[in-house]
């Protein structure tokens with residue numbers, strides 16, 4: 001027996017109601033969408049997207065999510081997996097100066113695995129890469145970083 005129009009409307013309303021109220025329907029922000037009101041321009045962000053995709057994503061994930069969930073457990077050789085840069089790990093504890101130092105020197109001099117980018121990327125590209133992964137941070141994380149950065 002075909003559904004009556006009123007039943008269909010009911011069903012439709014129910015769907016809208018459930019969808020609108022379920023936590024799954026919460027809008028998940030697009031990680032690749034430029035966030036306004038921060039230190040970097042949209043241009044820097046878009047350069048950073050490319051720089052990050054070709055130099056950093058193979059270790060830190062295309063959206064800075066890292067490669068493994070458990071990035072705090074050392075590898076068998078005592079080094080650590082690449083941490084996420086999307087704001088869920090420590091990257092927001094570091095001022096721009098310290099972030100640039102990490103990108104320039106990598107982690108090898110301190111017993112880690114990250115290669116040095118000092119001679120590989122220009123200063124503009126390094127800053128753009130920072131802009132890209134900071135753009136993955138929510139506003140609260142960005143605000144916390146801003147405080148740390150400004151007190152340096």
Ligand code: HEC
Pocket residue numbers: 051052055056057058059060079080081082083085089090091092094099102103106107108111112113114115117129130
């Ligand atoms: C070969 C893998 C690899 C590549 C490529 C790589 N990283 Fe890393 N990165 C790591 C690892 C591993 C660490 C942790 C320290 C270590 O072991 O050297 C790290 C640490 C970091 C940190 C410090 C994070 C924190 O929470 O303190 C930053 C920032 C960072 N990387 C940014 C970048 C950027 C930007 C690029 C691209 C320009 C990049 N990395 C490319 C592996 C990599």
